[in-house]
Amino acid sequence: MKGQCFTVDFLTKKRKVNEGEVPQYYVEHSHEPIITPEEFDKVQTELARRKRISRQYSGKSIFSSRIVCGDCGSYFGSKVWNSTSKYRRVIWQCNGKFKGEHKCETPYLDEETIKARFVTALNAIIESKDNILEDCRLMQATLTDCTGIDTEIESLLEEIEAVTELTKRCIAENSQTAQNQEEYAARYNGFVERYEKAKARLEQLRTTKAAREAQAEAIGAFMFEMQELDTINEFDEKLWLTIIDTVTVHADGRMTFKFQGGTEIEA
Known part of the structure; x- marks a missing residue:
């Protein structure tokens, strides 16, 4: 390894860049981690998910590449309305809405609607979480x-x-x-x-x-969060990122939330 400095003369404190003269070693667990092992695993899982969807992924928002059009299958993307006025508003709509001859009929969504529907869907599965967790255990064992x-x-x-x-x-x-x-x-x-x-x-x-x-691993993270959950009253960004696989938006405005364990709820 090269690049780090080392002391040439311990009396004058003169230092130079290590160009291979002095060996360097990596000592495992010698420093406190910046993030926990659990958080690291979640990051790796998310990176794998992004790799699977390749160029379609955009990391600008927690909602990117998770909301799917039930009409054409494209992801929803963000769009800013009235960007230069006090009425500025961010909405989400199908990226393929105006492409080709067929115009998607799925509606646009604002972020507050997405968050509120997520809370509703999550509370719905919390009510029967024991059965859902058992299904998850079986699925995880199979995988x-x-x-x-x-x-x-x-x-x-x-x-x-x-x-x-x-x-x-x-x-x-x-x-x-x-x-x-x-x-x-x-x-x-x-x-x-x-x-x-x-x-x-x-x-x-x-x-x-x-x-x-x-x-x-994704199912395991979902189970870990679900075991500790009771009814929630407001949107939680960490929960969204951990337990949501995709959300499908239908032309009539319904939203189907698919959780990492495979459970699907309409909200």
Whole structure:
């Protein structure tokens, strides 16, 4: 590691930038963390969620990339009305509302409406939270049981190792003894095809496992918050970010809140 300063002369206190002359070490748990491990895990889960939705994500607001148009499937985006006057107002509407020939019929929403409906939906599930938590436990157990995936991953790793060794031997034999080059190319390409096929399947399984683990973690965060909750009277930003998956807005003004545990409530 380079970049940090160190003392050259302890008498004069002369210092210089460390360019590799002095080794640096990382000591785990030597400082108090800036955020708690639980908060760190939530951040990682949120980053994974943003990665899944890729370019559609905008981090300007807690409502970004969570409110979905029930008409066309686009996310809702914010728009400022009367931005230069005292009547300035932020509203949310479908980003695809005026795109293409079909005009979405979902209404716009102001932030106070979103917050009030969230409070209503959350209080509705709190009333039956014991049943919901039990469902969440079963779902989490299913998601975290990756026995089948792990077995196939292990098999694929063995296949990749075996094919790699066979490919090396194939190349070595061709360099040491005269061979029919068409036959050699066919054998070599066959090994490459097997390798690429196994590698692609391995990446697919790892992605699937990571997605399941992320979903299980999100459900766990939802359960943790739900266990401590009683009736709430006002909007809580932390709760919104922790327990809401998506909110679907319908043309008739209904809003369907989908929570991380999979429970859906209309408000």
